[in-house]
Amino acid sequence: MDKFVIEGPAKLQGQAYISGSKNASLPMMAAAILTDEEVILSNVPKLKDIDTMCKLLIKLNCKCKRLDNDDIFINCSGINSDFAPYELVKTMRASILVFGPLLARLKSAHVSLPGGCAIGVRPVNLHIAAMKNLGADVEIEEGYIVAKAERLEGATIYFDTPTVTGTENVLMAAALTKGKTIIKNAAKEPEVVDLAKMLKVMGAKIKGEGESTIEVEGVSKLRGVSYRVMSDRIEAGTFMCASLITGSTIELIDAPLYAMDAIVDKFIEVGGSIRKIDDSRIEIKGKKIEPVVIKTAVYPGFPTDMQAQFMAVLTLANGTSVIEETIFENRFMHVAELIRLGANILISGNKAVIEGVSHLDGATVMATDLRASASLVIAGLAAHGRTEVLRIYHLDRGYEALEKKLSSLGANIKRVKQ
Ligand SMILES: CC(=O)N[C@H]1[C@@H](OP(=O)(O)OP(=O)(O)OC[C@H]2O[C@@H](n3ccc(=O)[nH]c3=O)[C@H](O)[C@@H]2O)O[C@H](CO)[C@@H](O)[C@@H]1O
Numbered sequence: 044m045d046k047f048v049i050e051g052p053a054k055l056q057g058q059a060y061i062s063g064s065k066n067a068s069l070p071m072m073a074a075a076i077l078t079d080e081e082v083i084l085s086n087v088p089k090l091k092d093i094d095t096m097c098k099l100l101i102k103l104n105c106k107c108k109r110l111d112n113d114d115i116f117i118n119c120s121g122i123n124s125d126f127a128p129y130e131l132v133k134t135m136r137a138s139i140l141v142f143g144p145l146l147a148r149l150k151s152a153h154v155s156l157p158g159g160c161a162i163g164v165r166p167v168n169l170h171i172a173a174m175k176n177l178g179a180d181v182e183i184e185e186g187y188i189v190a191k192a193e194r195l196e197g198a199t200i201y202f203d204t205p206t207v208t209g210t211e212n213v214l215m216a217a218a219l220t221k222g223k224t225i226i227k228n229a230a231k232e233p234e235v236v237d238l239a240k241m242l243k244v245m246g247a248k249i250k251g252e253g254e255s256t257i258e259v260e261g262v263s264k265l266r267g268v269s270y271r272v273m274s275d276r277i278e279a280g281t282f283m284c285a286s287l288i289t290g291s292t293i294e295l296i297d298a299p300l301y302a303m304d305a306i307v308d309k310f311i312e313v314g315g316s317i318r319k320i321d322d323s324r325i326e327i328k329g330k331k332i333e334p335v336v337i338k339t340a341v342y343p344g345f346p347t348d349m350q351a352q353f354m355a356v357l358t359l360a361n362g363t364s365v366i367e368e369t370i371f372e373n374r375f376m377h378v379a380e381l382i383r384l385g386a387n388i389l390i391s392g393n394k395a396v397i398e399g400v401s402h403l404d405g406a407t408v409m410a411t412d413l414r415a416s417a418s419l420v421i422a423g424l425a426a427h428g429r430t431e432v433l434r435i436y437h438l439d440r441g442y443e444a445l446e447k448k449l450s451s452l453g454a455n456i457k458r459v460k461q
């Protein structure tokens with residue numbers, strides 16, 4: 044198990060390249076199941092989750108391999124298995140994204156139920172209800188979703204709560220399902236929009252992506268595609284937090300600002316500034332850390348995936364901040380670890396009250412989930428002395444070469460094998 048060793052405090056300068064989006068790449072890889080032609084995705088980040096999705100596709104008898112650099116090649120012409128085993132699904136919840144495509148392509152799916160995880164229970168009841176609505180018979184047997192769909196037909200699907208991967212599963216299934224499917228209270232996240240754009244290039248008929256009602260007119264066949272994945276707004280936001288907490292000016296290449304309004308607003312409210320250099324480059328400057336109120340919400344609200352990183356920054360604010368987490372019931376696992384670094388944080392229900400302190404001191408801390416890990420790295424950059432972040436395999440699920448990118452900005456951070 045690797046750990047990070049950080050010697051702080053750091054001052055950063057230079058350029059960081061923002062990789063392709065994990066949460067856009069994963070559904071697009073699953074969408075390759077929908078066609079028997081080649082799919083080439085570019086700008087796919089080198090991450091553990093991407094490797095897991097590739098392994099899962101190979102298990103289904105698709106071909107999946109990384110080409111040069113950031114391209115992934117997938118060909119599902121030989122797909123002949125509908126089985127997504129627990130061994131893979133337990134390591135990555137996003138495996139549930141093969142559910143919709145398998146049903147549409149093979150008329151059956153046998154997909155392990157993802158377990159709970161550190162941030163919450165994360166049920167998939169809405170995915171299952173949606174597939175039933177499209178006409179599938181779905182049972183839960185021995186921890187698996189077992190679904191058959193002799194005759195799928197377009198339907199109106201209403202989500203009680205907008206679910207990102209649920210919306211993506213329905214989009215993919217409906218693209219190959221006879222008739223019109225209307226998704227109401229759909230997720231509007233940019234990654235959903237990017238998936239819809241890819242599906243349209245494949246020949247899908249979709250209207251309304253990015254709005255709360257999406258209409259899909261099913262087609263009988265989808266083509267292969269070559270598609271460039273959007274850049275990762277959460278990675279870009281994480282670098283914004285690194286610049287705030289270290290009071291540094293850095294340049295970001297390929298940050299998808301068009302999808303980052305809520306993050307940029309908070310960055311500026313806390314005390315950052317942004318200057319556009321050209322179409323692909325921005326300069327971000329962390330000047331001071333003012334206390335703020337943050338409430339996570341579905342897009343275009345403030346993303347839950349940025350909550351932990353902003354909390355790390357606010358531990359050093361000039362006053363008291365409040366963060367309310369409304370998406371996941373247990374996404375404050377980083378708090379106890381930030382307290383080990385000297386932070387003053389109280390939790391009451393789904394609210395955290397963060398009293399800014401004058402400084403943080405290095406300590407050994409434990410990463411518990413992906414974004415919690417990132418928040419500990421950010422805090423470690425500002426903490427005085429040595430911070431060890433254990434269990435960074437969580438971080439490797441979703442950040443490409445974070446330690447290399449931070450080192451090249453001047454941080455003293457090393458990956459150490461234990
Ligand atoms: C691979 C991927 O894209 N992951 C993202 C996706 O996760 P994911 O798609 O799993 O998250 P959802 O949007 O589904 O979850 C939103 C809320 O709906 C609830 N819910 C969801 C489905 C369901 O069947 N029943 C149900 O109750 C969840 O428990 C949660 O409270 O969106 C989350 C919210 O922006 C992000 O944090 C994740 O990074």
Ligand SMILES: C=C(OP(=O)(O)O)C(=O)O
Nearest residue numbers: 066136137348413414441
């Ligand atoms: C929670 C996240 O991912 P996943 O849904 O893949 O667990 C995340 O990206 O912060």
